[in-house]
Amino acid sequence: xKHFPACLAPALQxxxxxxxxxxxxxxxxxxxxxPENNGFEHPQWQPLREQARQVLDLLGWQTVRExxxxxxxxxxxxxxxxxx
Numbered sequence: 006x007k008h009f010p011a012c013l014a015p016a017l018q019x020x021x022x023x024x025x026x027x028x029x030x031x032x033x034x035x036x037x038x039x040p041e042n043n044g045f046e047h048p049q050w051q052p053l054r055e056q057a058r059q060v061l062d063l064l065g066w067q068t069v070r071e072x073x074x075x076x077x078x079x080x081x082x083x084x085x086x087x088x089x
Contacts, residue, residue: 020060027053 013021031049038044061069069076 017063024056
């Protein structure tokens with residue numbers, strides 16, 4: 006997140022950080038799910054999906070798409086702070 010991409014407008018960078026913070030604030034059930042379902046069905050995810058769509062619209066999917074490998078690597082690295 007810190008360097009994705011360096012030319013990103015400050016307002017968009019701020020919205021991405023807010024979205025990341027909200028993801029990190031998910032309750033345990035939303036984050037890991039339950040034996041009966043996966044966490045993505047938890048109601049806490051719906052506002053995050055809507056916010057993510059808004060940010061993608063503002064970014065323009067083509068802009069994000071050309072950086073998707075870098076973004077995926079950053080996401081994988083961020084997830085390592087939550088070991089199994």
